Amino acid sequence: MMTAAARPSTMDVDCRDESGETVVQAVAGEHPLTVYVDRREVLTLMTLGAAPEALVLGYLRNQRLVERIEDVVSVQVDWDVNAASVVTRSGLVDLDQRLAHRTKTTGCGSGTVFGDLMADIDAIRLPPEGEFRQSTLYALGERVRHHETIYKQAGAVHGCALFAPDAELLYFVEDVGRHNAVDAIAGMMWLDGVEGSDKIFYTTGRLTSEMVIKAAQMRISCLVSRSGLTQMGLQIARQVGMTLIGRAVNRRFLIFNDPGRFVYDVPTTSTGTPVSPAQGGR
Amino acid sequence: MMTAAARPSTMDVDCRDESGETVVQAVAGEHPLTVYVDRREVLTLMTLGAAPEALVLGYLRNQRLVERIEDVVSVQVDWDVNAASVVTRSGLVDLDQRLAHRTKTTGCGSGTVFGDLMADIDAIRLPPEGEFRQSTLYALGERVRHHETIYKQAGAVHGCALFAPDAELLYFVEDVGRHNAVDAIAGMMWLDGVEGSDKIFYTTGRLTSEMVIKAAQMRISCLVSRSGLTQMGLQIARQVGMTLIGRAVNRRFLIFNDPGRFVYDVPTTSTGTPVSPAQGGR
Known part of the structure; x- marks a missing residue:
């Protein structure tokens, strides 16, 4: 009720x-x-x-x-x-x-x-299976851009989103605290009986230790942020076997940890930049 | 010790x-x-x-x-x-x-x-005295830009700074948590016997209720952020009589609350934009 x-x-x-x-x-x-x-x-x-x-x-x-x-x-x-x-x-x-x-x-x-x-x-080890394609990363980035309505209007909020493996947007929540947005998605997953292990979690916030810990508790194996990360966030991602991607803006991103899930599937230009129709820089 | x-x-x-x-x-x-x-x-x-x-x-x-x-x-x-x-x-x-x-x-x-x-x-009312000049705001913004070394290198941190009324930089602290950076400056002020009432506090972080409360406790009358603010942060600033400036980036800013301290002293162009030598947009 x-x-x-x-x-x-x-x-x-x-x-x-x-x-x-x-x-x-x-x-x-x-x-x-x-x-x-x-x-x-x-x-x-x-x-x-x-x-x-x-x-x-x-x-x-x-x-x-x-x-x-x-x-x-x-x-x-x-x-x-x-x-x-x-x-x-x-x-x-x-x-x-x-x-x-x-x-x-x-x-x-x-x-x-x-x-x-x-x-x-210490008790969590994420299953190494699963594939996370570069084209999926770009597709989910596109979807997030169309949903950040409160941020665009007013700023001062962080957004979090949960995606299916095919980049379908399952949940999108904004809140004044980045941890509130994560918690709200955890609550929605619980209510709907959604498992985390094959999902991709996106956040606009930084990947500090606590953010990575919460994602690991939800059994999320792929965590993506538009922002940077801390050394402790990285250390925990390595420990649990989480694919950790930071600074994902437009066509740019940095893979900080990946136990073999990530697949490059977008052709690059001669300068090493993925082919992109009129995207802005980082 | x-x-x-x-x-x-x-x-x-x-x-x-x-x-x-x-x-x-x-x-x-x-x-x-x-x-x-x-x-x-x-x-x-x-x-x-x-x-x-x-x-x-x-x-x-x-x-x-x-x-x-x-x-x-x-x-x-x-x-x-x-x-x-x-x-x-x-x-x-x-x-x-x-x-x-x-x-x-x-x-x-x-x-x-x-x-x-x-x-x-409820017990705090900031003294309405003091002047905060637009030229001072621009000068302190320039100084912050030259100090954000960890953010520029690694991201994932917030910076806070305390300025004297003449835009002299007194303290600059970065930390993974924006509240830690504020607390560290409060500690330095305590150690050095520095009063807050005539100082300007700058933060890269959002002006949520707690940030405004901490500044008010430190008797800071002018609070400036590069980011946005929340409705409760604004409400508390109004209640205590704090000058609250958000989205201060390059020559742009928004005054959300001011009981008469702010002085416009920078000539504007015919388009309404302050005169600026080759500054980027917001």
């Missing part, structure tokens, strides 16, 4: 530009959403509010506070009180212990159970 | 580009740093590690766990065990209560005591 309580994503405000003219600019929403599980307050998320129910479910999943979607009876979001009420079948996994752990972490930043996540990562 | 244990900021890794060539790319460091205060574990920060002592001090300051810099006896960072040990004169302020609160928050995200911070904001 679930509400569908999306907030309007942007609002227009007046501002003055460099020549002193008043201009109207769209600004991204940001709202506190306090999560209650079985009437107990767990935390407050700051969110754009576009997919609050999926966000809450994905947060509980990625923090491993709930093990199976079947354990969740209902998620009800009420923006009059900025609250999300979750009812579970049999309570959260070790809530007290996990809340105690959370106080030890922040991250770059995200309030995640970092120590626990790293322990979890 | 303080160590000066900066880590190397980048490492070179091999990767493959779109034409299949192997290229060497610099990648930003990311390291866990567990903070112990009076031998008690408080949290783990993920950081580039360029200014770990100032980061830890600024974190304790911005979370209001320590009230005065004089209460800190020593900060010792040891990267062999990824630990920062802080010794205080008389313990932390309400550590247990504050840690309990932290479990209720995340943010977009940052593990901050959000509820408490909002209560604090």
